[in-house]
Amino acid sequence: MTEPGLRERKKLRTHRAISEAAINLFLSFGFDKVSVAQIADAAEVSKRTLFKYFPTKEDLVLDRFIDHIDEYAAVVGARSPEQSPLAALHAWVLAGLADRTPTTGLSDHPSVLTFYRLVLDTPSLSSRLRDYTLRGVDALTEALRVAKPAEDELTARIAATQVVAVLQALAESNWRTLLNGTSAEAHYPTAKRATERAFALLENGIAEQYG
Amino acid sequence: MTEPGLRERKKLRTHRAISEAAINLFLSFGFDKVSVAQIADAAEVSKRTLFKYFPTKEDLVLDRFIDHIDEYAAVVGARSPEQSPLAALHAWVLAGLADRTPTTGLSDHPSVLTFYRLVLDTPSLSSRLRDYTLRGVDALTEALRVAKPAEDELTARIAATQVVAVLQALAESNWRTLLNGTSAEAHYPTAKRATERAFALLENGIAEQYG
DNA sequence: ACGATAAGTATACTTGGTGTACTCATCGTC
């Protein structure tokens, strides 16, 4: 186990400096009111360096989401052997709600809230976030294939698509409620009920409602 | 019923001239190898005019998809009263497959194929296409609410999300098969089976497979 | 200490998209 050298530590610091400068400016003035040149200035690096760390302006914000794109797949992959993929995801979402994990959309820490507001009302950010989400579908498809090799690829893909779409819709619904002023505390029971409902729809289909 | 005046006809012509110039150039050289300035030149209009007709470069290609955004919602809205929303969508997809409708991904007309190839291997185009798809979800959510007012908004939204995601995945799977060289004729039975499977998953859920 | 390697910079460029002020064609009305 080698320590990270000076070079690595400096890279980390530069990364953080740029990211923080960007977020601060974005939160103060709005995403489109701040140019990357201003951010580079504030972080005391050249524009070229900035783009070496963050390939696009959007990534300055969404960088923090990237770690989470494979989360669904990871949950399925790490489940205990007797647990089904859906059961694992279900339990994980419920735990996330109880913990007020940002991923579930039920965190009302001010910083998290402003962050989500930024994303939701900047179209280019929402759009690029969806790009990431799509990669999550690929990962989950793969995880489902591993979990149940008997099912064919298309089935796994369809199921993964449904799961991601539903969980995403659920989280977004929670965000919007919180952005409207409801506290996480107050919304918790409703969010829990919505989750149960969503998993019921996933598991048993929508024929009962719309078939 | 008034005839379209000269002004309107000229607008139509300009629109077509720009669109055709763009598609030709894109198919010949690739989306990122052609600048909007070149397209404006080829269409003999100013850059400013081009952007009056097509708000972004991507829209030069995706303009033709816009008409189809609300298609799912329209199908649900126009169904006969005794038919359920899902049944209407199901029948419509099967009819589309039989007709080789481009929307279903089962058309192997060369022009349609090159068109889809262009979209699939240009990330910015795929991305913007997904933006449109999302608007389709909104429309379908609304249509489902009208169809079954007893269900709450979140349920409708979740169901709509699932439907759109699944049908999209189906179409994309068909495209890829056709782009790999299989004829629409040869793929038809498989595509039909996949559709039945997909609707079964939608209607009855995925608990049997992954629960 | 030293040479390889990689981080960072300065500068100029391309290109998508917008703002402004203008010309010119079409339209409805008299």
Next chain:
DNA sequence: GACGATGAGTACACCAAGTATACTTATCGT
């Protein structure tokens, strides 16, 4: 059939995201 209002189209200058090139400087392994 001329006439003023309206809106399509143009020319030109501009902004900002991202890239290419050629360079300097800091860290690393030997």
